[in-house]
Amino acid sequence: MFSAFSRFSLLLALAVIAAYVALIHWGPYFGIAAAIVVLSIPLIYSYINLSRLGKYLAADNLENMPLPSGFWEEVFFRLQRLVQNLKSRAQAIDQQHNRFIEAFQASPNGIVMLDDEDQIEWCNSLAESFFGLNFRRDARQRINFLLRRPEFIQYLGKRQFEESIIIERMGPDSNLSLLIQAFPYGEKRHLLLIQDVTDLQKADAMRRDFVANVSHEMRTPITVLMGFLETVQSIELDKPQQDHYFDLMMLQAQRMKSLVEDLLTLANLEANAIPASTQVVQLNTLMALIKNDAEALSQGSHGFSFEQKTTQNLFGDERELLSAFSNLVSNAIRYTPNGGSITACWGLNEQGQGEFSVTDTGPGIASEHLPRLTERFYRVDRSRSRDTGGTGLGLAIVKHIANRHQAQLLIESTPGKGSTFTLRFPKDRVANTETDLFSAIQA
Structure with missing residues (x-):
């Protein structure tokens, strides 16, 4: 393939030859005319192709490039290759941009990009949730116009971003604690990193x-x-x-x-995050141990009823289950006045789940205290708890043992009437009396 310059040189040589031939045969006028005619053809051709090129470059769609012949073919070919290279680069940049956006959206932290005037250039969905933003609505808005918390406005205004700040009562339900820090980048731009530290707090x-x-x-x-x-x-x-x-x-x-x-x-x-073992625990043996301990602790001051409504046993850790059951019974003894009664019962509910419950006739517990009973050292009546010898950790221990056995601790109480504490075990923790016991012995 000739280059454009080579083709133009060839055409110029043809024009000179034509002019020379015409000059010899028909005189100078015909020679000049022949040269002009020969040179006009590529000029007209070039004008037509320049017009086509101008229309192509002015169009929004650069896909359908004209493909002329002649010495303009190489020009359009090179231009087409340049357009394809630019298009490939643009696609690569666009893909990289999308990957960055996906990565920022997947971040466990909120991210807000601010320009040199603290206007929002971009934010991820988590930042929208934390700050109550809508990027389509709030883009190019100053962040301090949208987040009107005094501590944040002061932090942003000081421009001392070596430290972070914690803002309370944030999020959709105003129940989050957010740690915010600004990081300078680019030309006076800032990246806001927002971390939910509610659980840490x-x-x-x-x-x-x-x-x-x-x-x-x-x-x-x-x-x-x-x-x-x-x-x-x-x-x-x-x-x-x-x-x-x-x-x-x-x-x-x-x-x-x-x-x-x-x-x-x-x-x-x-x-110990590992679930409790799956050894078969004999409930009749466990109930007998709990009964002996309860009677010794009560010293005849309470009436007891120990009921076993099923012969089914449990898969679990015997020492932990004994601790949990004993804690529930001993709590009932400590908080039930002398002369009161306490009932401990093991059975199955209608769904086949195992339930160990302890019911007392004590003073009962007000509803506002129930959600916090399993907190360490939480006491409804501190002075009475110490008088009865409790450490304040019993129900916290019961809750952790329940979690290790995939069980639930349910609490029902009526002030003045008494309380019922129930440990509910899933069906796969309930052991068939004969088959599972034989399997455990064989193992």
Whole structure:
């Protein structure tokens, strides 16, 4: 294929030859005329192709490029190849842009891009939810006009973005805590990164409460012990008085021991995310152990009824189940006045789920306290709880054991009438009496 320059040179040579031939045969006028005619043909051809090229470049659609012949063919060919290269690059850039958008949309954090005037250039859907934005509506709006929280406006105005801020009561339901930090990039632009720290804030608050509660629970018996020791050291006591003080000190020491044991039990349960074992637990044996412990704790002050309405057993960890069942029964004993009655029952509901329930005739619990009963150290009546010897961790332990057995802890209570605590186990945790027991023995 000749280049455009080569073809033009050939055409020019033909024009010179034609002019020379005409000059020899017909004179100078005919020679000049012949040269003009020969040169006019490519000029007209070029004009036509330039017009076609102008229309093509002015059109929005660059797909249908004209394909002339002659020396313009190479020009259009090169232009077409350039257009295809530019189109491929544009498609690659567009695909990369879409991948960036998809990545930002998949981010677990809210993202807002601001220009040099703090106007919104782009934000992901999570940021829209956090700030109540709508990108199509709010694009190019100043962010401080849309988020009118004083702490945020002050943070944005100071331009000191080394630190982050936490804004409370955000989100669709005004129940989120958001950590916000701005990162400079480009020419005076900023990237807002928004992280939901609600759970972290709650965990931190629980940690502070836990430390405060443990300190408080330990301080009381330690203070009492120190008081008794000072008394024994400073005052001459006879044997009965010494025995009395030693008994009181032993009681406080036992209280601290129970607290430490419950804390260790709770820590072990929280650290063990693996579901409980699937060994068959004999419920008749478990009920007998619970009954003996309950009668010893009550010392004849309560009436008991232990009912086993099914011979089905449970798949689970015997030690953990004994702890959970005993905690429910001992709680009922502690909070039921002398002369009251307590019923512990194991059976199946209509859906075939296993249920262990403890019902008492105690004072009952107001409804506002029910959601918080399984929190560590939560007490409806703090003074009475300490008098009865509870550590404040029993129901927290029960809840964790229930979770490890895929069970639910259900609480029903009516003030003045009593309470019912139920552990409901899924059907696949209920063991067939003979078949599953034989399989467990074989294993």
